[in-house]
Amino acid sequence: MHRRSVLAALAASGALTTLAACGSDDDSATSGSASSQSSTPAAEGFPVTIEHKLGSTTIESAPAKVVTVGYNEEDFVLALGVTPVGARTPLGSYDATRRPWAVDLLPAGGITSVGQSELNFETIASLEPNLIIGAYAYLTEADYQTLTAIAPTIGDVIPEGEGADSTAAASWQEELTVIGRALGKEAEASSLVDDVEADFQDAADAHPEFAGKTISVVLFNESYYPLDSSDPRGNFFLQFGFEENTTVDPAGLSAEQVPLLDTDVLVVLGRSAEEFAANPVAANLAVVTEGRTIYVPTFDTDFAGALGNSSPLSLPYAVEQAVPQLAAAADGDPATAPATL
Template sequence: MTACSSSTGSAGSTTTASTVSTSPSATSAAVSGSASAAVTAGYPVTIDHIFGSTTIATQPQRVVTVGFNEQDFALALGVVPVGTREFIGNDFARRPWAQEALGGATIPTVGEQQLNLEQIAAADPDLILGPYAFLDQNIYDQLSAIAPTVGDLAPAGAVSWQQELAAVGTALDKSAQAQELAASVEQRFTDAKTAHPEFAGKTLALVLLLDSGYYVLEPTDPRMRFFTDLGFSAPSVTGQIAAENTADLNADVVAVLGAAQAEFTADPLVQNLPAVTENRVVYFGPFTGDFAGALGFSSPLSLPYALDVAVPRLAAAADGDPATVPDAV
C-alpha cells in the first residue's frame, strides 16, 4: 500500500546499508529487547507469512515496523513503535490521521526506500513487523537475526488491510481490539455505499500520471481496493497505458493521482475522453498529498480520512450530471 510513491507498484525489493548475520528462520531467532517482558497469558502466538512462520513468545515491548504502512496499524492498536520506515520524505508524522494516535511522540526512522539494519538493531526491538514490507529472503533473514520478524503476508503486497490488522493484532495480543476496529471501519464503507447506491456497478479507473505515461491500478492494489469497497468496479484494462492508447483510460469515473487537471488534460487525446468532457474525473492531488498518503497507507487510521475526502467528490462524478464538477483535492 504505497503511501503515494510515484512508482507504479506499491513498493520494491528492499536493500540494506549494513550487514547483519543471517538466521535460517524467524522461529529460531534470538529475542532481544526489554528484560521486563514477561510471559503473557496470550502467548506464544505464531503468525504465518510468505517466508514461513514466526512465533512470538512474550508480549512485545519494543516494536519496530519495517514495512510501508505497519506503523499505522500498531498506532491504531495503541502501540507506538520504537522505529519505523519512512519512504516518502520523512513526513509520516505530519499525516493528519496519525496525530491523535501519536500523542506527540516522535518515531525514529530506521530506513526509507532502503532499510538500515544497523539502526534497526540499535532500536533493540523484541518484535519486527513487516507484513506489508516487500522483503526478500536475504533481508528477512537478516531481520530475523535481530528479533522475531513477521514477514509479508502475501506475495507482491496482495494483502487486505483487514488481514494485516488481524496479524498485527495477534502479534500484539490485541486481537479483540483489532476485530472491533475492523468492524468500525467496514461500517464506514457500508454507510457510504448505502448513501450512494449510484456507485454500484460503475467502473472506476484509478490513473497515475507518470513520466513514462499512464498507469491504471489493478484491483489487487490496496489503493484501488478502496474504490471497489465503495461499490465501484475495476476497468477491464489495467497496467501501463501508452500515450497513444489513452482511450483505455476512460471509465464511468476516472480518479487521477499525481496530476492536476491542467497537467492531465494537456494531451489532446485525454481532453476528448468522455469522462473528461462530461466532468466525471476527480483529481485527488499529488503523490505527496495527504489523500494519496491515506490511500497508500490504507490503514484503520487513514481510511476514514480518505472516505471523508473521496465520497462527496465521487458522488459528484457519478451523479450522471455533466454540470456537476467534482472539487479537486
C-alpha cells in the first residue's frame, strides 16, 4: 500500500495497521544519552548489523532494554520472549491492553507508552533503552536522527525485492526475521514463522475451495481504500489461497470503480452491511446480494485489532476467527447470510 494511502487508512483502523506523522511532543525534547555501546559482554551472534529504509544499524550486544516505536512491534518482541520497557500506543479505538492473544504476556503494570500519534522522545530517553525498534513505524529522517542519538535504532524493514525508497510495508515474516536478528533470537523467529505459516496452510488445506477464488479487501475512511498484498491486512486474506483483485488502485476507489469489487469474496473494513448498502451500486453487486461479503463494521473488536496488528501473536487468533466466515462466503450458496467479524 502506498504511503499516502497508509497515512489515511491506518489511523482509522487502529494499527498500523495507521498513520500520522511521527514527531516530537516538544521541539526541544532531549535526545538523552546514546547507548550504542554496552558494558555487557557480547552474546553469541553479536555484533549484528541490520539494514533498513533509513540506513544501517549495528547492535553490539544483546539488548537488555528495548523500546518499540512502531505500530505492531510490541507483539513481535513479546512473541520472542522479550518485554519492552516502552512501546507506542496503537492509534484508533481498539483497547490493545485487552488483546486476548497477548494479555498473558503483558506485565501487571502495563508497558510505558512512548506516544501515540506523535512520539515522546523525552519519555523514550528516560527509559534508557539500548535498542529502539521501528520496523513498521514510517519514521521520518528527523525522527530517526533523534532516536539514534538515544540508542541504536532500527527503521522500517525493506520488503524483499524492494529498494530503500519503497513505500510498501514488509511482510510480517520479514519484520519478525529482522526483529529476531536484532534481539539475538534468529532461531526462535524462524521457528515462529514456520508455526504461524502452518496455521494458514492448515486452513487452506481444509478449504480447497478458497484456491483460485478472487478476493477484494477494502477499508473505509471517508472513502474506500482497497488493501492489496503490500498491506498486512490485505495480505492476510491472500494467505489462504485466494487470488488478489488487481483491477483496483490502492490509492483509493472512486464511486465509478465500486463495481470492480464484485469478486468471488469481498471483505469490507469499517462499514456494516447496512452502511455499505447505502451506496446503491454497492448494494446491487452480486458479491453482496449473494452473501459473499464479510463485514468488519468497527475497529474496536478483537478481530479488527488482531488483523491490524498482523503479528505472530495476533495472526493465529485472526485465522481462527476468519476461516469459518470465509468458508461461508465462499460456499457458492446464494442463500448464505452476510458474515460479520
